[in-house]
Amino acid sequence: xxxxxxxxxxxxxFLPFMMGHHFGVPFHTRLQREIIxxxxxxxxxxxxxxxxxxxxxxxxxxxxxxxEIESRLSANG
Amino acid sequence: xxxxxxxxxxxxxxWATVNERYPGAMITKSDFIPLxxxxxxxxxxRLTFVSTAGVQPKNSLPFDTVHPVxxxxxxxxxxxxxxxxxxxxxLKYPTAGAKRDLNVIFPIxxxxxxxxxxxIGGLTANFFSFxxxxxxxxxxxxxxxxxxxxxxxAEKPDAALLAPA
Numbered sequence: 033x034x035x036x037x038x039x040x041x042x043x044x045x046f047l048p049f050m051m052g053h054h055f056g057v058p059f060h061t062r063l064q065r066e067i068i069x070x071x072x073x074x075x076x077x078x079x080x081x082x083x084x085x086x087x088x089x090x091x092x093x094x095x096x097x098x099x100e101i102e103s104r105l106s107a108n109g
Numbered sequence: 110x111x112x113x114x115x116x117x118x119x120x121x122x123x124w125a126t127v128n129e130r131y132p133g134a135m136i137t138k139s140d141f142i143p144l145x146x147x148x149x150x151x152x153x154x155r156l157t158f159v160s161t162a163g164v165q166p167k168n169s170l171p172f173d174t175v176h177p178v179x180x181x182x183x184x185x186x187x188x189x190x191x192x193x194x195x196x197x198x199x200l201k202y203p204t205a206g207a208k209r210d211l212n213v214i215f216p217i218x219x220x221x222x223x224x225x226x227x228x229i230g231g232l233t234a235n236f237f238s239f240x241x242x243x244x245x246x247x248x249x250x251x252x253x254x255x256x257x258x259x260x261x262x263a264e265k266p267d268a269a270l271l272a273p274a
Contacts, residue, residue, distance in 0.1 A: 041271075042144045052162075052202040054272050055219070058210035064219045068270070072151060072229070075268055081141035 036084055043078035045071045047087045049094060057098030059105060063089070131244065147268060149230075154267035156220065157233040158188070159257065161241035162207070162274035163199025164215040166190065172198040172240045179243035181253040183260070185235040190217060199240045202274045214274050233264035241274055 036046045047054055047067065056063040067087065074085055147154055163172050165184040173180040186195065192211040197204050207214040217236070223229050237257055243249045261269060 038138075040138050040141050042142055050203065050206075052204055052274055053206050053213050054274065055213050055216045058206050058213055061212075061219065064212050064216050065222075068216060068219055068223065069228075071270055072156075072268075075147055076151065078144060081144040083144075 040082055041084070042081045043074040043083040043085075045074060045085045045087050049091045053091075053094075057094050057101075059101050060094070060098045063094060063097065149267060151229055151268075152227050153230040155231045155233055155265065156224075156229045157261055157264060157266035157269045158215075158217075158220060158236040159261060159269055159271045160215055160236070160238045160274065161272070162202075162214045162238055163197055163240040164195050164211070164238045165198060166194055167196050174198055174200045174240065174242070178245050179249075180240050181243060181248060183237055183239040183253060183257045185260070186215075186217070186238055188217065188232040188234060188236050189221070192217065199242070199274065201240070201242045214272075220270075230267070233261075233266050235260075235264060237261060 036044050045067070049056070055067050070085065070087060074083060077083075163174070164186060165172065166186060169184055170182075172182070172184075195211060195215070195217075197207060197211075197214075202214075204214075212218050215236075215238070220229075220232060224232050237260060239253060239257065243253065
């Protein structure tokens with residue numbers, strides 16, 4: 033978050049996720065879409081430069097959902 | 110910032126010390142750039158994507174991931190590529206997730222779906238990628254940043270999604 037603020041973006045979405053996973057976890061397409069949609073929404077909603085939006089999901093939760101999706105995928109072959 | 114809580118800060122104060130530890134490594138920016146508004150609705154707007162993930166088409170010149178001060182070049186990534194057409198050349202972030210599903214760092218399939226579903230008007234012919242390890246901030250600002258901005262502008266996007274890795 034400190035890095036995001038430092039670069040003074042016109043608008044940004046901050047994700048408290050592991051490096052290399054800014055759009056979520058493998059095969060969790062719903063989460064990946066949600067993250068992009070949140071970013072696109074800031075294009076229209078941000079009212080002043082420096083808008084940083086905190087994405088409301090923690091890494092542990094994303095990872096857990098990803099694991100569930102992967103076990104379903106492997107169970108279905 | 111409408112939904113920020115102090116507890117969300119992962120490394121409070123750490124970033125402020127970067128220039129002390131690595132002199133000149135951090136671009137100092139004291140002003141906010143003016144907020145540009147979309148000129149047309151999203152479903153009519155052409156989107157581009159710029160990433161520091163070091164994603165590049167297979168058979169393009171690999172990024173120099175071991176150079177001590179970094180690689181100041183970028184690659185164009187055709188926006189109609191399949192993940193299997195692409196590879197990652199970057200060592201500075203964990204790629205375990207991206208190697209199984211590239212969309213976690215370079216969501217090319219999700220953006221293609223958004224264009225098809227007309228959530229966005231379309232995609233520029235190319236996306237852009239470079240590596241985030243560049244220790245000379247001035248050189249980065251004067252070369253790579255300028256060159257990539259010109260290349261992006263030439264594709265006439267209405268909006269750009271930028272993502273670090």
